Amino acid sequence: MATIRDCKKIQGLLSEYVDGALPTDQTWEVDLHIASCAVCAQAAQELSRTANLLRELPKWEPSVNFEAILAKRLADDALKPRPETWFSSLADIGGRFTKWWTLPSLRPALAVGIAAVVIGPFALILSRPANLNVSTIEGNRNPITRVTPKAASDTTSLDQLLREHSAYSSSETLGDPAALVSL
Amino acid sequence: MTFARSLNLTQSDTALISRCQKADIAAFNEIVGRYKGRIYNYLYRMTGNAEDAEDLTQETFVRMYTGIASFRADATLSTWLFRIAGNLCVDSFRRNKKARELTRSLDAPLPGDDENHFVTQDIPDMSQAPETVFARKELAGQIQQALQKLPPKLRSSVVLHDIEGLAYEEIAIAEGIPLGTVKSRIFNARVALRDHLKPYLQ
């Protein structure tokens, strides 16, 4: 005869059980229990159906213009004025490059070029505008290093969020299995 | 070119990343094609909003592109992309929350994307008349609403697992949390979703 304590223990395993993620001995234990416990059997079935509902949701796709918009965004990003560190390192590279880079008449061409490369067929990569942009992006190493601290701050913000949620973390344990029983 | 394309499709993520790190745009293009659907779908389920999902998916690939040099081999490309997307989502929720706080006197707070929104608040009692609820809204809409009721941390884990098909271990890496926390979040999320969706589980 199953006791409430057995049920609590079993229900803590049910989510993994319905995923087939439990080791063999624990799978056995759950099998054995739900064969004789209607409450846990129903809880297992409901959790399994819930997971199935999620799995069967239609998959959404981004818009057909996604690549074109992304290409423009990358191009705009590459043309955006950089913080001082960027400008100072740019100055180190030399005036000629700076002039070429910031020349307004070249900007639309550059944007179109990047767009063509990002959305275009691979053959474009070998063509001249493609090469121009590849080197542009290679010359763009500074923005790459510029963004590294940003990536670090992303991690920080996640950590911070986790701390903000410490109040919630009390329920990070396997909740209250009683919630499962009260059907 | 068809041959080159088919060759390219079989290329591993690792190979694409190292090409991308050498500023190979074709490799970047390939990565976008490979992952935009999954990232978009994840962000759509997180935000419940096509416009935000599109914008955040764009931003995910911009960040991937600009941060490719910092990519570390301890993550797979997909866990890395989901991590970027998840962080962008967190930032976006926080911005929305701030904006809402500013206009709180004018507008009633919106349910859903608030980080501190607890699962037990403002849940319509669907057990009353499931037929009418069915008639009014599609099941998919109900599921999305139920997802919106979850705290974002739980929502993210369960979406990554049940919708995007990530393994527990992959979610632990993507979210930077212990394996046990992943399991308990998925468990708690499913229990809450089950409670919201009870009329549809028969």
Ligand SMILES: [Zn+2]
């Ligand atoms: Zn039981």
